[in-house]
Amino acid sequence: MNDRTALVTGANRGIGRAVAQELHTRGLRVVVTGRDGAAAAAAAAEIGPRATAYRLDVTEPGDVEEAGKQLAPVDVLVCNAGVLLDAGTDPLGAPLDLVETTLRINLLGAWRVLQTFLPPMIERGWGRVVLVSSGTTAEFGGALFAGAPGYSLSKAAINGLTAMVAARTAGTGVLVNAVNPGRVRTRMMPGQQTPPEVAARFIADVATLPDDGPTGHFLTERRGSG
Ligand SMILES: NC(=O)c1ccc[n+]([C@@H]2O[C@H](COP(=O)([O-])OP(=O)(O)OC[C@H]3O[C@@H](n4cnc5c(N)ncnc54)[C@H](OP(=O)(O)O)[C@@H]3O)[C@@H](O)[C@H]2O)c1
Incomplete structure (x- = not known):
């Protein structure tokens, strides 16, 4: 993968930063993106010499369009940026302004980035795209997690988008x-035990699948759901 370049959204901290670090360790060039350019630059400097920073707010169409012009094509795209804003609410009481913001970042942000970076991958005939979802999506036969309804629906929609784009x-x-x-200790989930590096290894595996690897799947680490 030494000739490959990866772009990770929301890579200034948390799981995204750990994924950028892991991919860099595996020999890829990494574009560390974040909506705060200084935070992205600080993370890239710590990650290593093949990491560069780019300011990218996934909700800003102008940002994403410019990123496409400056950075595409990339070989690996990890859509990781996300927020959890409505924890502790329920579907009947969830403030819809928070739900709207959640969908704008978690679903439309990832979708916008995909629309920009995926066509050049198709043109080149090679690419790996990973959308960071969640265990709140009812994919394991349970109900959608109703204790953060906007968040859960945004991630269920991400799984649907994954299936459509893979087709x-x-x-x-x-x-x-x-x-x-899985559940990982970050600013989003500060009470968890598992450090982001553990999830990052799994995500990096999916981001570097061999040519006969799966597509259109919702893959989970065996250690549990998040
Ligand atoms: N932690 C868990 O247990 C867990 C479980 C399941 C799924 N996930 C998913 O994993 C992903 C990463 O979460 P995390 O736990 O690492 O949370 P985190 O530490 O809160 O990190 C979230 C990242 O997303 C970025 N972000 C938010 N809005 C953005 C925007 N508009 N444009 C660009 N970047 C934006 C944040 O940037 P700022 O620093 O600027 O806010 C930050 O870099 C999310 O998609 C989350 O839903 C996490």
Whole structure:
């Protein structure tokens, strides 16, 4: 993978930063993006010499369009940026302004980045796309987690988007999968035991799948759901 370049959204901290670090350790060039350019630059400087920083707010169409012009094509895209804003609410009481912001970042932000960076991958006939989802999505036979309804629906929609985009890219050399990183200790989930580096190894595996790897799947680490 030494000639490959990866772009990670929300990579200034948390799981995204750990994924950028892991991919860098595996020999890829990494573009560490974050909506705060200084924070992205600080993370990239710590990650290593093949890491560069780029300011990217996934909700800003102008930012994403400019990023496409400056950075595409990339070989690996990890759509990680996300927020959990409505924890502790329920579907009947969830403040819809928070739900709207959640969908704008978690779903539309990832979708916008995909629309920009995926076509050049298809053109080149090779690419790996990972959408960071969650275990709140009812994929394991339970109910959608109703204790953060906007968040859960945003991630269920990410899984649906993954399936649609994977069907659209079938046979092109571009593999598109969603992952459940499990519960990980970050600013989003400060009470968890597992450090982000553990989830990052799993996500990096999915981001570097071999050519005969799966596409359109929702992959989860065996240690549990998040
Ligand atoms: N932690 C868990 O247990 C867990 C479990 C399941 C899924 N996940 C998913 O894993 C992903 C990473 O979460 P995390 O736990 O690492 O949380 P985190 O530490 O809160 O990190 C979230 C990242 O997303 C960025 N972000 C938020 N809005 C953005 C925007 N508009 N444009 C660009 N970046 C934006 C944040 O940037 P700022 O620093 O600027 O805010 C930050 O870099 C999320 O998609 C989350 O849903 C996490």
